[in-house]
Amino acid sequence: MSRSYYDIVVVGGGVAGGEAAIRLSRRNLKTLLISKDPVVYSRMTLSYALIRDVKDIKEYTIYTENDLRREGVEFINDEVVYVDKDRRVIETKKGLKIEYDKTVIATGSSPRKLNVEGADLKNIFSFTSFEDVININNVLPKVSKALVVGAGMIGLLAAGALSSRGVKVVLIDILDRPGMTVFERPLADLMLKRLEMHGIRFVGGTSVEKILGKERVEKVVLENGETIETDIIIFAIGVSPNIPKGLEKLANGPGGSILTDDKFRTSDENIYAIGDCASTIDYITKKYVYRPLGILASYSAKMLSEAIFENKRYEGFLVYQVEETLKTIFIRLGINSFEARGLGLSLGRAKIIMKAPGAGKIENIILYEKDSGRIVGWQSMGLYLASYKSKIFEDLIREKKTIYDLEKRFRGIEYIN
């Protein structure tokens, strides 16, 4: 059994771990990255891999082992099975024992599963890894009907990608509109129209009761009593943080994430955590939140090395989320209504319609704190021009401007509740 020592061991080679390892190695630390995946890639690109029937991860790779080595990072393709934080030793599935001075946990998240009858039948997938995409691509030639469970952003991306491959898609959600965990009702209504335009049927206010079939999935009985025939099911009902064994006590953050402070430190002084496995601090309220977003994962990797070497404190994360599905771009900045409930905020909403030549009407939703009027969020959905106002709204949020300040700048603000 071999044993070795590193200044830094990064566990998990997604966008968070891959970037962090490179940045820490550039600071002259003897750095090792251990990951279950053979290359570093971004899950954010998976819908494009599904749309384009991609079967080789090469095109979607950010860093190969050679790229990492060129940056001075050693790489081991293995699974960490135990972290002994008292002895500062990491144990892997292949039997390695590796000593560290500091470790960065960047193990990401795993898709949540529904524990219903028939959930072990064939042709039931998640949509969170390249392996999922390959598995779906492999069966797709024989598939004409799909059921996507969960109409959050990942479910919408899956539904859009499958529909573009000629599959007849039904999308269901326990909420009554698609995307309600991400955007506000007026945009959810717009998304519903986009789904209909693309021939995707949305069924809201229900979930899966049981799945029927001999070997493969054939039918799904919904809680509303409806039975839907389908060749495959894609579950997209959210993710949970991956916590390596031995570190369970550090996972006392929101949603079972590893709680980290404004320097990405956990309650163990030798362990940092970033990305989907960790909590983050909301920029506006300064409260701890769980936000499994790639943009946050890569930003945290950059901020981590600055926190360690330049003693910088992290001011918190202002959500900036851009997604593209069904030829529509959606942008979210800041807090949304779904998140506001957990943060104890009472929000008001206002709408501004902007016309853009060639792109039609663009709806902008502004979210503000009811008591103070402070702008805390902005959302927009449309064609390619949907993004062009994002910097204006980011500045308004960071400068703590109110909805009343905005009234002076834009005519035609409509309060929608």
Ligand SMILES: Cc1cc2nc3c(=O)[nH]c(=O)nc-3n(C[C@H](O)[C@H](O)[C@H](O)COP(=O)(O)OP(=O)(O)OC[C@H]3O[C@@H](n4cnc5c(N)ncnc54)[C@H](O)[C@@H]3O)c2cc1C
């Ligand atoms: C379809 C899809 C679309 C998305 N689109 C967007 C988007 O547009 N914008 C956005 O901001 N976010 C998006 N996201 C979310 C984003 O992809 C994630 O937030 C991001 O990938 C998290 O990065 P991470 O490095 O923390 O974790 P991951 O990317 O999950 O990487 C974790 C790594 O750790 C490895 N690992 C786990 N456990 C162990 C272990 N015990 N030992 C060794 N290795 C381990 C895994 O194999 C993996 O390589 C999307 C996600 C999906 C699924």
